[in-house]
Amino acid sequence: MSKDATPLLKVSGLCKRFGSVQALSDVSFELRAGEIHSLLGENGAGKSTTIKCITGVHRPESGTVELNGREIAPRSPREAELSGIGTVYQEVNLLPNLSVLENIVLGRVKTGALGRIDWKDARRRAKAALGKLEMDIDLEARLSSLPVAMQQLVALARALEVDSKVLILDEPTASLDEAEVENLFRVMNLLRDKGIGIIFITHFLDQVFRMSDRMTVLRNGRYIVTRDAKGLSKQDLLQDMLGKAFEEMQSRGAALDAIAEDRAGRATQLQVRSLGAPGKIDSLELELREGEVVGLAGLLGSGRTECARLIFGVDKATAGSLELKGKQVKQGVPSESIREGIMLASEDRKAEGIFPHLTVRENMMIALQSRRGALNPVSREEQDAIAEKYIKAMRIKTSGPEAKIKELSGGNQQKVLLARWLAAEPKVLILDEPTRGIDIGARAEIEKLIESLSEDGLSMIMISSEMDEEVRCCHRVLVLRDRKVIGELRGSAITESAIVRKIADHE
Amino acid sequence: MSKAMEATVSKKSLRDNPLVWPLAGLALVVAFNLVTGPEFFSVSVRDGHLYGNLVDIFSQGARVMLLALGMTLVIATGGVDLSVGAVMAIGGALCATLVTQLGYGLYLALPLTLLMAGALGFFNGAMVVAGRIQPIIATLILMVAGRGVALLITDSDVVKIQDPAFLYLGKGYILGVPFSLWLVAAVFTVMALLIRKTALGLLIEAVGDNEHASRFSGIEAGRLKLIVYAVCGALAGMAGVLDAASVSAADPMRVGELKELDAIFAVVIGGTALTGGRFLLFGSILGAILLQALTLTLYNAGVPAAVAPVPKAIVIVGVCLLQSDRFRKQISNIIKIGGKAS
Numbered sequence: 001m002s003k004d005a006t007p008l009l010k011v012s013g014l015c016k017r018f019g020s021v022q023a024l025s026d027v028s029f030e031l032r033a034g035e036i037h038s039l040l041g042e043n044g045a046g047k048s049t050t051i052k053c054i055t056g057v058h059r060p061e062s063g064t065v066e067l068n069g070r071e072i073a074p075r076s077p078r079e080a081e082l083s084g085i086g087t088v089y090q091e092v093n094l095l096p097n098l099s100v101l102e103n104i105v106l107g108r109v110k111t112g113a114l115g116r117i118d119w120k121d122a123r124r125r126a127k128a129a130l131g132k133l134e135m136d137i138d139l140e141a142r143l144s145s146l147p148v149a150m151q152q153l154v155a156l157a158r159a160l161e162v163d164s165k166v167l168i169l170d171e172p173t174a175s176l177d178e179a180e181v182e183n184l185f186r187v188m189n190l191l192r193d194k195g196i197g198i199i200f201i202t203h204f205l206d207q208v209f210r211m212s213d214r215m216t217v218l219r220n221g222r223y224i225v226t227r228d229a230k231g232l233s234k235q236d237l238l239q240d241m242l243g244k245a246f247e248e249m250q251s252r253g254a255a256l257d258a259i260a261e262d263r264a265g266r267a268t269q270l271q272v273r274s275l276g277a278p279g280k281i282d283s284l285e286l287e288l289r290e291g292e293v294v295g296l297a298g299l300l301g302s303g304r305t306e307c308a309r310l311i312f313g314v315d316k317a318t319a320g321s322l323e324l325k326g327k328q329v330k331q332g333v334p335s336e337s338i339r340e341g342i343m344l345a346s347e348d349r350k351a352e353g354i355f356p357h358l359t360v361r362e363n364m365m366i367a368l369q370s371r372r373g374a375l376n377p378v379s380r381e382e383q384d385a386i387a388e389k390y391i392k393a394m395r396i397k398t399s400g401p402e403a404k405i406k407e408l409s410g411g412n413q414q415k416v417l418l419a420r421w422l423a424a425e426p427k428v429l430i431l432d433e434p435t436r437g438i439d440i441g442a443r444a445e446i447e448k449l450i451e452s453l454s455e456d457g458l459s460m461i462m463i464s465s466e467m468d469e470e471v472r473c474c475h476r477v478l479v480l481r482d483r484k485v486i487g488e489l490r491g492s493a494i495t496e497s498a499i500v501r502k503i504a505d506h507e
Numbered sequence: 508m509s510k511a512m513e514a515t516v517s518k519k520s521l522r523d524n525p526l527v528w529p530l531a532g533l534a535l536v537v538a539f540n541l542v543t544g545p546e547f548f549s550v551s552v553r554d555g556h557l558y559g560n561l562v563d564i565f566s567q568g569a570r571v572m573l574l575a576l577g578m579t580l581v582i583a584t585g586g587v588d589l590s591v592g593a594v595m596a597i598g599g600a601l602c603a604t605l606v607t608q609l610g611y612g613l614y615l616a617l618p619l620t621l622l623m624a625g626a627l628g629f630f631n632g633a634m635v636v637a638g639r640i641q642p643i644i645a646t647l648i649l650m651v652a653g654r655g656v657a658l659l660i661t662d663s664d665v666v667k668i669q670d671p672a673f674l675y676l677g678k679g680y681i682l683g684v685p686f687s688l689w690l691v692a693a694v695f696t697v698m699a700l701l702i703r704k705t706a707l708g709l710l711i712e713a714v715g716d717n718e719h720a721s722r723f724s725g726i727e728a729g730r731l732k733l734i735v736y737a738v739c740g741a742l743a744g745m746a747g748v749l750d751a752a753s754v755s756a757a758d759p760m761r762v763g764e765l766k767e768l769d770a771i772f773a774v775v776i777g778g779t780a781l782t783g784g785r786f787l788l789f790g791s792i793l794g795a796i797l798l799q800a801l802t803l804t805l806y807n808a809g810v811p812a813a814v815a816p817v818p819k820a821i822v823i824v825g826v827c828l829l830q831s832d833r834f835r836k837q838i839s840n841i842i843k844i845g846g847k848a849s
Contacts, residue, residue, distance in 0.1 A: 314722065314723065334722055334723060334725055335725040335726065335727050337725070338724070338725030339725070344723065346723055351717075351719050351720070352719055352720050352722075352723045353720055353723070354717065354720060355712075355713050355716040355717050355720055355721075355784075356716060356717065357716050357784045357785055358709075358712065358713065358716055358784075358785075362709060362713075366709070366710075366713055366724050366726070367724045367725060369706045369709065369710070370710065370724055370725035370726045370727075371725060372706075374705055374706045374707045374710050374731075375705050375706075375707075376705075376706075377704070377705050377706040378706070420724070
């Protein structure tokens, strides 16, 4: 691919304000045909706004978008789509109750006399679009009957059906498992080879390195740099993305052994005895000490989340028991677990976490309230104090405690949820993917928080898909495979490679 | 935050107050009556009782107010109760039969009736909670079957009521004000206190906002729903008793007919979303008043009863549209563009 040719997509000098906030100032980059170009930056760096300016959701105050050398100024996503820019979002924006076929061609069907739909033509086009992905999906299947990964491919097929030259993938891998990610990557490579330019947005740096040809970094709404992926180190990239905040994350290491040693000598907080349920986890044994942070590592589907759900009690165990400070706890009743002090910050923030229309304050005090019981209300003064305390301590960006939580960004919602559990004064806190979907800056803050909570004696169980996070936070890691614990690492012995070896070696 | 933004925020908070729109609807009705016939507002005293259209609005609206209070809670949990009209019929029929035909005293018949109505509501709740049936279907069952039960109780007859204590519920006055209004005021006060002074209200809102998340927060959604449906049933039973008392007869076919729709209307006009979550008890009371005021205004204006639902519907649609942020934004955009053009 010649480098001096007209770029496929050229974005120059985009500026966009929201009220008093300058979301984008002078953002420019070029996308070549046949490349995967990652757009990187923390939450709020301006990735989404840039995309939305390109796809006609927002209209920039100044700056231009050129497609194949011709300026376009789409006024709606549909217009962008018709001019050849397809977009697939993290949360599939399709209609779950319609068929695959209908979803692919919806809004673009040819109609004959009396508005009769030409289904033959629609079917042919849908097949062709799926063919481009080398996928064979039943066109008549109801979309909701397919796994999320498949639905995403249907969304991709929909984007390709209009013969898109530019494809934007916004966090496409966030809800996929490993095999599904592989399949998506295969399709992405296929499309790249066909000369389509792909803009790829993700929080997973490994995926960025693996997939992209070039990457453009944004920070605080500004363009920072565009680099070739080849020869670029993770360190350099993080430096670009984070600026000064990067150095702070670095130092931590040998002190870990001493801490791990100290925690191992403390009193037992939670004792899990042969807890299990068919299809979830086989006979889990776990002794959690005061102030200890134990990580559960393993591939997706190895039973990590299932462990968390069984200990908290949203799922019923068929065998085993739980003891908190030597006292038996009834398993399988979340309200009971919370009353005893065992709490779970679920991985699914949207479905299992937030109350979107309630305020930040209410979202923070609700677990404490249900712990106390409905007839024993948390006083307004106490609520206000809780809200004020955590908004300040966690540096939550909100217009105030009375803002609805749905108005906050994902990372800030996550902090509110953490505050919810901390306000309820847990003895054991299970953190399932506590940093999913949030930017590296906020991630570092949450890791710091975990450390200080551990010093205060709170016992935690942590699950994270990002192994380096468990390496930094945990005093002990249990490695799971096929719904069984197959090994344990302690202190400085916890490294990414050690965990991977455990997962792989076991026969 | 810039000053301009602060200004829009404070303006917004007034518009965001959900009580504004039912009040605006009421203002419209009042204005209409001021123009067409100010005698609408005259309140006189006859036999020591207040008398006039305004009093009628409140006393006749009392039944829908009771229904709306219960319905508000059910809707807040993300459900709906279509059976309240039928439960009214059962309530009226049961209480009348107990008193008139079986000779029970009201002091016994009334609690028994409320207990029965509460149990029916509990049954609705159990279908929703334990049976995992969608509320609209679960309560549809009793809506259809309930009237049959009422007919069974009265042996398909209209039961005439002569018991003075019973009649007092519908026709009595305290300090010149109809008894039914005192009752609504008392029920409203007790409910508001119970719900806002404890955490019940917040927990109900949490369940309606995200039931799945409420489980993870340790809220016992099932128990709350059972309570709420039972309360809704009991209030419907009470409304049925009032209805029977006000016309001195319990007609199992007519009592509470289509009243479930009035109740749902009142709740929605009052600013509680049908999707659940945030609710406003007082808004529902306002909604019920607006409905009744509309009905009476149309009646006074000589609109035939058969046609009256049409203008009523128009006002209701108007209030509902005004509650939508999106609609208001579109309207204000149109006005802005129009202003620029001229």
